Amino acid sequence: xxxxIFMWGVFIAIxxxxxxxxxxxxxxxxxxxxxxxxxxxxxxxxxxxIIFGLWVWYIKGLDSFAEYITGFLVEKSLALDNIFLISxxxxxxxxxxxxxxxxxxxxxxxxxxxxxxxxxxxxxxxxRFEWILYIFAAFMIFTGIKMFFISHKPVEISDNFLLIWMxxxxxxxxxxxxxxxxxxxxxxxxxxxxxxxTPLFISLVMVEFIDLVFAVxxxxxxxxxxxxxxxxxxxxxxxxLGLRALYFAIASIIDxxxxxxxxxxxxxxxxxxxxxxxxxxxxxKIPPMLSLTITxxxxxxxxxxxxxREKLMRKDxxxxxx
Numbered sequence: 001x002x003x004x005i006f007m008w009g010v011f012i013a014i015x016x017x018x019x020x021x022x023x024x025x026x027x028x029x030x031x032x033x034x035x036x037x038x039x040x041x042x043x044x045x046x047x048x049x050i051i052f053g054l055w056v057w058y059i060k061g062l063d064s065f066a067e068y069i070t071g072f073l074v075e076k077s078l079a080l081d082n083i084f085l086i087s088x089x090x091x092x093x094x095x096x097x098x099x100x101x102x103x104x105x106x107x108x109x110x111x112x113x114x115x116x117x118x119x120x121x122x123x124x125x126x127x128r129f130e131w132i133l134y135i136f137a138a139f140m141i142f143t144g145i146k147m148f149f150i151s152h153k154p155v156e157i158s159d160n161f162l163l164i165w166m167x168x169x170x171x172x173x174x175x176x177x178x179x180x181x182x183x184x185x186x187x188x189x190x191x192x193x194x195x196x197x198t199p200l201f202i203s204l205v206m207v208e209f210i211d212l213v214f215a216v217x218x219x220x221x222x223x224x225x226x227x228x229x230x231x232x233x234x235x236x237x238x239x240x241l242g243l244r245a246l247y248f249a250i251a252s253i254i255d256x257x258x259x260x261x262x263x264x265x266x267x268x269x270x271x272x273x274x275x276x277x278x279x280x281x282x283x284x285k286i287p288p289m290l291s292l293t294i295t296x297x298x299x300x301x302x303x304x305x306x307x308x309r310e311k312l313m314r315k316d317x318x319x320x321x322x
Contacts, residue, residue, distance in 0.1 A: 007059060008230070068235045073295055082211065141273060258310075
């Protein structure tokens with residue numbers, strides 16, 4: 001019990017320190033974040049996640065480390081689609097880049113709480129109904145297969161039901177008011193003032209909603225990897241912590257990772273199939289290190305194939321233009 005409290009205490013202390021450094025030191029003032037700075041910050045968060053993973057190895061063993069890294073990779077890969085939708089939200093609501101980090105920062109606080117609630121509920125459900133793991137696994141296989149047939153057509157954010165509801169039921173300002181989420185304004189034909197929400201607040205709600213939707217995929221995926229609440233939650237949060245930094249580097253080039261979606265789909269099918277493969281082979285579970293190796297190989301292949309495709313397309317364009 002004392003060891004468990006200590007481990008959770010270390011994790012919470014690290015996350016709080018990173019959040020304080022992020023808002024209080026690195027991004028004390030609202031400003032645009034460049035591509036190079038974004039890559040540096042993203043690399044820093046990935047390094048912190050790996051260091052934490054090595055600490056998990058030291059405390060809980062190699063299998064736990066492999067499960068943590070696998071969960072981290074899957075969550076990070078799923079977050080790429082998340083990044084694409086967030087960029088659509090910001091462009092649709094005309095949020096300047098210098099305010100986007102503020103939205104993403106406060107969004108991450110909501111994510112930390114929401115994921116804790118959802119993972120906590122998931123642990124309770126699995127503890128009482130272990131057969132639910134087979135439902136999660138089947139859902140992962142279905143999600144992976146579905147991803148193969150999702151088109152690359154642009155998504156229209158303005159048609160989202162939540163955005164439509166907020167525009168109908170909330171007092172929304174016509175323009176931004178610096179970094180404020182709420183402002184008081186005079187009501188038309190009245191001397192009284194009412195509280196209005198700004199487009200910045202609307203973007204924050206949309207970012208939280210997007211994460212909630214993606215959690216439906218990511219949380220069953222991590223439970224299909226491990227049922228250890230500590231590994232489930234820490235791998236999720238460390239992957240999400242670096243999402244803000246990764247966003248500014250990846251948002252403009254996300255389309256170049258053409259085959260990563262198919263690689264991720266393959267990973268989800270593999271993860272979902274593990275429990276059925278283990279039963280067929282009379283194994284307690286597929287060895288975590290083997291799962292990690294397969295996951296890394298599939299994702300790396302998707303990235304490599306995407307770069308090769310990009311290079312070939314560039315050559316064809318140069319040939320046509322030449």
